[in-house]
Amino acid sequence: MTIEGKENTFERPLRLGMVGGGKDAFIGAVHRIAARLDNSFELVAGALSSTPDKAIASGQALGLKADRIYSSFEDMAKREARLKDGIEAVAIVTPNHVHYPAAKAFLKRGIHVICDKPMTSTLADAKKLAKAAGNSKALFILTHNYTGYPMIRQAREMVQNGDLGTIRVIQVEYPQDWLTIEQHNKQADWRTDPARSGLGGATGDIGTHAYNLACFVTGLRAESLAADLQSFVPGRQVDDNGHVMLRFDGGARGMLWCSQVAPGNENNLKLRVYGDKAGIEWYQENPNYLQYSPFGEPAKRLTRGGAGMLESIAPTTRIPPGHPEGYLEGFANLYREAADAIRAHREGKSTQTLLPGIKEGLAGVEFVDACVRSSARNATWVKLG
Numbered sequence: 001m002t003i004e005g006k007e008n009t010f011e012r013p014l015r016l017g018m019v020g021g022g023k024d025a026f027i028g029a030v031h032r033i034a035a036r037l038d039n040s041f042e043l044v045a046g047a048l049s050s051t052p053d054k055a056i057a058s059g060q061a062l063g064l065k066a067d068r069i070y071s072s073f074e075d076m077a078k079r080e081a082r083l084k085d086g087i088e089a090v091a092i093v094t095p096n097h098v099h100y101p102a103a104k105a106f107l108k109r110g111i112h113v114i115c116d117k118p119m120t121s122t123l124a125d126a127k128k129l130a131k132a133a134g135n136s137k138a139l140f141i142l143t144h145n146y147t148g149y150p151m152i153r154q155a156r157e158m159v160q161n162g163d164l165g166t167i168r169v170i171q172v173e174y175p176q177d178w179l180t181i182e183q184h185n186k187q188a189d190w191r192t193d194p195a196r197s198g199l200g201g202a203t204g205d206i207g208t209h210a211y212n213l214a215c216f217v218t219g220l221r222a223e224s225l226a227a228d229l230q231s232f233v234p235g236r237q238v239d240d241n242g243h244v245m246l247r248f249d250g251g252a253r254g255m256l257w258c259s260q261v262a263p264g265n266e267n268n269l270k271l272r273v274y275g276d277k278a279g280i281e282w283y284q285e286n287p288n289y290l291q292y293s294p295f296g297e298p299a300k301r302l303t304r305g306g307a308g309m310l311e312s313i314a315p316t317t318r319i320p321p322g323h324p325e326g327y328l329e330g331f332a333n334l335y336r337e338a339a340d341a342i343r344a345h346r347e348g349k350s351t352q353t354l355l356p357g358i359k360e361g362l363a364g365v366e367f368v369d370a371c372v373r374s375s376a377r378n379a380t381w382v383k384l385g
Contacts, residue, residue, distance in 0.1 A: 014339055016041035017080060017087035019073045019102045020094030022048035022058030024186050027116055028093045031143070032062075034331035035091065040339035044068055045087050048074045072095050073102045081109035089114055089342060095190040096198050100125035107136035112342050114141045118208045118368065119361030121198030126365035130245045133358045141338050142356040144212045144364075146269065147204070148333035149315040150304045150325070151290040153354070155280050157310055158292070163204075165277030167218050170254035174210040174269045176202075177260035178193055179240055182233055199236025200368035201239070203229060206269075207258035207371070210365040212350070212356065213271055214256070220248040221384075222365065227371035228379045232261050244371060247381075287326050 016035055021028015028048070035041035040385030045068040048058040052071040070076035080086035089112040092102045103113045113133075115378060119142055120126040133140040141248045158164065179188060179202075191198040191205055198204050215221055224247045229239035240261045246254035259265070269284035279311040288304040302308040305321035316333050329351060338353050344351045366384045374382045 010267045011039075011339075011343070012343060013039050013042040014088045015074060015085065017045040017047075018043060019076070019090060019092045020049070020098065021046070021091070022054050023061070024165050026094065026187060028091075030328065030361060031091045031093050031114075031116070031335075033328055034145075034335045037328065037332035038333075038336040038339075040336045041089065042142055044085075045070070045080055047071065047073045049135050073098075074105055074210050077105040077109055077111065087111060089338070092116060094197040095195045096121035096204065097289060100129050103129055103140065104132045107140065108110070108138050109133050112138045112141070112338075112345075114143060114333070114338055115355075115361075116143050117212070117361070118198070118200075118364050119202050119358075120365055121204075123369040126362050130358050130362050135157060138340075139341060140358050140361075141334070141341070142358075142361045142364075143331065143334055144209060144216070144282065144356045144360065145327070145331040145334060146209060146213050147216045147354065147356060148316065148330035148337075149284075149287050150309070151212065151282055151287060151302065152217060152271075153313045153316055154290055154302065154310055155271075155282060156219070156354075157312060158280065159218055159273065162276060162278065163292070164198040164273060164275030165246075167220065167250070167252045167273060167275045169272075169274040170214050170216045170218060170220070170248065170252055171272040171274075172254070172270065173266035174206040175257065175259040176206065176267060177261065177263045177265050179233065179260035180263055182235070182241075192236055192238055192240075197238060198365075198368065199238065199372045200256045201236070202240050202260045203227075203242050203371050204368045205237075206260065207242055207244070207256065208367060210256050210258055210269065211367045212360060212364055213269070214246075214254060214273075215354075215360075215363065216354075217271060217272055218248070218252070220250060220252055222246045222254070222367070224381050224383050225367075225370050225374060226379045226381045227374040229371060229375035239372075239375070242371060242375075244373050250269050263307075277342045284326075287330075288321070315359040 047070040049055040092115040229242040241259040244256040278294040293299040
């Protein structure tokens with residue numbers, strides 16, 4: 001979806017609800033911080049856990065009023081839609097299998113949805129959610145948070161401006177090491193359970209981020225792929241490592257590696273894009289810099305907020321160069337832009353924004369589905385969709 005970011009204008013924060021994100025849930029806390037950073041949203045209601053006692057305790061810890069703490073997202077959607085001061089948007093930060101029914105419940109009642117990725121756990125649910133969103137008056141926003149990083153926005157605009165020429169090669173990788181051995185904790189348990197995560201393990205959890213980033217920066221979509229997925233940890237029911245070859249529209253070729261069993265890698269997302277004029281490289285663990293290498297010239301290091309940063313990217317950065325910005329601020333950029341889009345939508349204004357939505361969500365689930373199908377056929381090339 002292109003509203004430019006803007007400085008805080010002290011507009012009333014939008015009323016936000018949350019599904020999931022209770023005690024011991026990592027990503028829920030990230031969403032709450034991001035929603036508050038620019039005073040974009042105020043959390044006023046929540047169905048924070050599927051366990052009633054935990055939902056109540058989590059809501060109380062966050063200072064929610066007793067009558068705005070719910071034991072189910074269905075009850076929350078019904079009641080909040082009737083309240084005069086009901087929520088204007090809901091953040092869905094549950095395991096993947098809950099994304100579809102929760103998003104559908106709120107979209108049906110005209111409440112805007114901000115959903116963590118991947119959009120759903122199955123392609124069938126993704127298609128149903130796309131239909132539900134098309135029938136709703138509310139917006140659906142997907143938090144592929146790396147698209148909010150300033151230098152990723154810079155890279156995208158440089159590609160669009162022709163600085164790289166015709167794109168030929170896209171290399172993206174996202175290795176982690178935290179699932180190198182079997183883990184038994186909340187974060188690991190649902191991610192390695194196909195009933196909750198979907199059939200893609202590392203592919204769905206971080207491979208979708210890598211694929212989305214490659215598509216976001218280049219503006220290309222894969223037509224077909226060949227995937228070789230592994231479950232290296234004995235007894236693991238979903239993949240924990242994947243190598244994927246990609247054929248993009250327009251003739252570009254790509255390679256994607258995602259792994260959660262690569263010792264020494266914490267959150268090592270990397271993107272390299274090469275055209276017939278120049279190449280770019282970006283590393284998430286050092287996100288304030290973008291290397292730009294015109295063919296036949298010395299490489300240039302572009303700095304967030306520094307010389308060479310495009311003026312249009314400036315609203316996505318808050319502090320001077322040399323003061324690191326990253327994960328939380330990238331998330332916050334999406335929440336600020338979501339608030340802008342919701343306000344514009346409420347006023348009947350047409351909006352264009354870089355926010356990921358249904359289109360990107362469906363593409364991500366199609367990617368996972370194609371990877372699983374290809375790997376099951378000994379890495380045969382398969383079409384996406």
